[in-house]
Amino acid sequence: MSVKKYGIYLAYPPSVDLRAEGLGRHLAEFLKGAQERDNVCFVVACPSWTRQSLQQLCSEADVDPETFETISPRSKPLLLRAYEGYLKIKQRRISRGKFRALLKRLHVFLDNLSLLIEKKLVGMRSLTLGILLGIIFLPFLLMFGIFRGIILVVSKIFSFGKKVGQIMLKNSKVQSYRRRQQQILREPKQNSRVVRLYRYMEEAESAILRRLIERRQDVIAWYCPTAFWPHFNEISAPRLMCVPDVVLGDFPVGFAGVGGERFLENFRQVEEAIRGGEYFVTYSKHVMWNTLVKRYSVNPNNVYVVPHGANRLDELVVASGCPFNDSVTNQLCQSLFRGALSKVVNHPNAKIFGSGNVRFIFYASQFRPNKNVISLLRAYNHLLKRRYIGLKLVLTGNPKTTPEIISFINENNLENDVLCLHGLTAQELAACYRLADLAVNPSLSEGGCPFTFAEAISVGTPVVMARIPVTEEVMVDPELNSDMLFNPYDYRDIADRIEWALENKGELYKRQRKFFEEVVGKRTWRNVVDDYINILDEIAESRGK
Template sequence: MDRVRVIGPKGKPYALYVYEAWKSYLKRERGSSWLRRLSRGMDKVATRAQMRLERRGITVNSLSTLLMFCVEALPVGALLLMLAPLWIPMLLVNRWKPLLQRGFQRLAPRIAVKRARLKALLDEPQGIGLVQRLFADMEHSESQRMQKVIERLHEVTAWYCPTAFWPAFNEIKAPRLMCVPDVVLTDFPVGFSSVNGNYTLQVFEKVQESIHSAHNLVTYSDAVKWGTLVDRYGVDAEKISVIHHAANKLNRSVEITGFPDTEKTAKHHCQKLLFQALLRATNIDYTSGLVNGELQFIFYASQFRPNKNIITLLRAYEYLLRNRYISHKLILTGHPRSAPEIQDFISINRLENDVLCLPKLSIAELAACYKLAALAVNPSLSEGGCPFTFTEALSVDTPVVMARIPVTEEVLTDPQLQEISFFDPYDWQDCARRIEWGLAHPQELLARQRITYDQLSQRSWSDVVNEHIEVLDRISRVDRIKNLQ
């Protein structure tokens, strides 16, 4: 942190404070109500007093012990009289409770529908027109405040923006480098048109505005540089730098040392992490029964978006399950609620107990899923760089099959590797064949893929950072030369 300085406008809009407080309130741990806690406390007091009086009562055998018993009973009786105003309403509530429950049961469906709608709006407020307008105004106001801060930082020779969502970045009067990982909205306009309505369109318009007004761009693959930025948006190729990813490794999250059999211990640790994740699955009624014993499964880690090609994978899996009789589950990491077509496919084909959705995995849980999977798969139709699936899976010794798309062919260039690893993403039958072959020949597939993985692992994220800095230095030098001229 001694190399990092965080700078920004002081404070933030009060409306944002209110919204964050509301979100925090929704995420709070819901304890018992004060009335229920009071009732439990009174029950404990009454029970202890009753037990004490019972023990004293059975020892009464003379006038003196009877007097002592009455003396001890007086405070308890007085306490009960004092608490009577609280006991009486509770007794009445208990008496009328069946009637109240029947009335509530009649209203419950209507209340549940309204509550679900309200929760959906609060969980995804970007779908509300008013919220969109307020956020746009807030973003514009904050961008202006940030611009004033930036104008005072004369010592900065070049600026970098990690996303193309912020057109305001291009208002900076200094050398600028903007990252454009991809523009999948242009490739799948129909699919994304049903995601968050006008909000997605607004994001798309911002990305296009950012690209058209940018001076220098960086992306993760030649496929995006030439196929998207040059051919589709007419950006000068000399203004675009390509910096490939490094290997994304997960092995440190599941490695165990200090035991006689480290592999067995690591597997046991991963199983505990998987079972922990299964208890948060969307089909908890079924997955809660899977926490004992080993689970064979195919794994695809991705959010549910139109370009991820989930339906093709589901078609291939359903065929393998019902016609080729594989015994593996399919574990996905998206939430079906975010993609109704996926939820419908699972329901119509009765796959609720075979396709398990585990959203919001931690890094350790993600690594455990990769480690325990019989096969990792990635059917995506479009990615900005080579999907992390390859290096994430190989880092924990799990083989992979992937869609044949330009960015994967760009990085995984070995023809023999492509032959056994890739499938046609537009053909679910080819996807099914490749998955079935991978399940039948995991060691052969893993051995071939390890060669390429070892080569890719030579490139570190420090290399990626240094290449970004080289581009920033270059555009800074060019700017200084122009100013001297």
């Protein structure tokens, strides 16, 4: 049987963990769906620094790495290796304070040993025994003296170095330089010089990757899962670029406040990629017509729409084949949830919530301006303090990247009610969905119908979501929509839908499950892969390849 080969182009920056990215989950499901076809093989081209993250993604998502190929530069750039080496040293080294304490304890031990020997010698009566012990212990005494001297010298050096360091740190110029360097190492993305150096490194990496791609004449066509990488357009083979959305253009003020110049540069790259693109694919008709055709004047004949497959999570946590399936499933999920509490980034004593059955509302998303987290927090604060609904709110973003979220939580005394679990594994994510009383998604803009519906319903949890065009393209039951969709710009409407859903959980879930089985769940990732392959074949034929 002949095997057709298609390429997937990735160019994520070094610090990106694919497991935490929505596009990463999309890629995992895509590769898993491709496993079911014997006559197809995908070739994933990625930077050297993405190989490990890709392997981790496939391992966690149960994707067989033997079913696809990977091509990338052999080694990472020297500058990146130096930075990663610094981080490892910083994590492993013993602090100077601990080292000084160790020297002090050793010094005390040697002093006590010296006193013990002196006492024994002073009380000795036998000359012969004294001479014999002297011959035996003389080498040890000499070593003891030398070793003690070394300890004294090292201690003095450390003490002198500390004093010099304290004097230097009082200098305002040194303090300013030290703060700048610490900021660069802590948040390299926020420094314009580091970003510029990364762009140069990215260009060099892309050039190597492009040469590797051009050698693969057996690859029929190439697919890029996002529009962030204009270098993709330099590939000579037929190309298909996915444009999930352009939220940077929809929410410029919000993204400028978070990332400033960095996000502006990302926006420029997206526009450059779209303007230089050949064929495009989106997850929804809304993005096709309103973003590509109207905003960027793309020929609609060159745009394809491929909706998501159902992103089911039940296979990760739901037990089957035993008399007490629900009990076993819940015990597994409780165990996973207790483990996940160690990843809470906004509460030092979060593990106390794992001691019992904690009831909570769940929103799985990164913290970005379009994700509408503040409106959800306003709704939750209203429910907690005005409607007396005593559930926790569990989020999955990192609040350190968005100061306004931390400020809202602190100003409204929600530190013990809002938990931010960051960096969850796929199984931990499934467990959170399973244990939640209700899943919610207030996002203002998405590329396609959010994964939230399929993820929550597949593990037995009802869901309420924002009424946005991409959701209504898939959720086509008007009566169901009136109960589960809310106005994302009105926090009181969000609160009302959440309260109603909590009071009518059983009824809502029953109707949502029926719609899931009859509509959403019928579209698998194998269907998605088939659609993409048909499109790639079509654009390859149009080029005569």
